[in-house]
Amino acid sequence: DAEITQSPRHKIIETGRQVTLACHQTWNHNNMFWYRQDLGHGLRLIHYSYGVHDTNKGEVSDGYSVSRSNTEDLPLTLESAASSQTSVYFCASMRGGADNEQFFGPGTRLTVL
Amino acid sequence: DQQVKQNSPSLSVQEGRISILNCDYTNSMFDYFLWYKKYPAEGPTFLISISSIKDKNEDGRFTVFLNKSAKHLSLHIVPSQPGDSAVYFCAASYAGNNRKLIWGLGTSLAVNP
Numbered sequence: 001d002a003e004i005t006q007s008p009r010h011k012i013i014e015t016g017r018q019v020t021l022a023c024h025q026t027w028n029h030n031n032m033f034w035y036r037q038d039l040g041h042g043l044r045l046i047h048y049s050y051g052v053h054d055t056n057k058g059e060v061s062d063g064y065s066v067s068r069s070n071t072e073d074l075p076l077t078l079e080s081a082a083s084s085q086t087s088v089y090f091c092a093s094m095r096g097g098a099d100n101e102q103f104f105g106p107g108t109r110l111t112v113l
Numbered sequence: 114d115q116q117v118k119q120n121s122p123s124l125s126v127q128e129g130r131i132s133i134l135n136c137d138y139t140n141s142m143f144d145y146f147l148w149y150k151k152y153p154a155e156g157p158t159f160l161i162s163i164s165s166i167k168d169k170n171e172d173g174r175f176t177v178f179l180n181k182s183a184k185h186l187s188l189h190i191v192p193s194q195p196g197d198s199a200v201y202f203c204a205a206s207y208a209g210n211n212r213k214l215i216w217g218l219g220t221s222l223a224v225n226p
Contacts, residue, residue, distance in 0.1 A: 042218035104156030
């Protein structure tokens, strides 16, 4: 069955370290998204991509970067992690066209100490 | 400025009764609305959607109503079951760019046995 996976599911890192969160989908969707979820803020869009080599900034992109070298993967990198980036991160993909349902991964809980 | 508002952070109902979750939006350019359900430690999952050309969409126990003049939509769950206890997110997309979703902050529903 097609699916979307995230790894790791949990991660603890020190302030200032670099970390990459993986997102992999097997639906062959062109559109992929990264969100963070924090109490009181709902889902906030970090970065998104509409296809290979396409990346765009969302509403909370500072301190994050993404790259899209193939259809299946959109890794999210925190170059120098800050405590404010402690959050739960969700990756999503969408086929697009007339169908704008987004399918979400299980999430990565990141703690920056 | 929150373009999609879920003004009730939480809601508690008795099993078997109706649950009504509300969502207001400010942008008249939104033309498609979705509801997602989220359990703890899982990613959001799509529940039901409605296009702005309709005023009602029904799927089993779930019905979404759209009042465009009031910029208001509601999700009705009848009858409510304990397994419906989750956080419900309302989301909207723009005409012409339906790939980005604008999210509400969510409403936590507790269905008591």
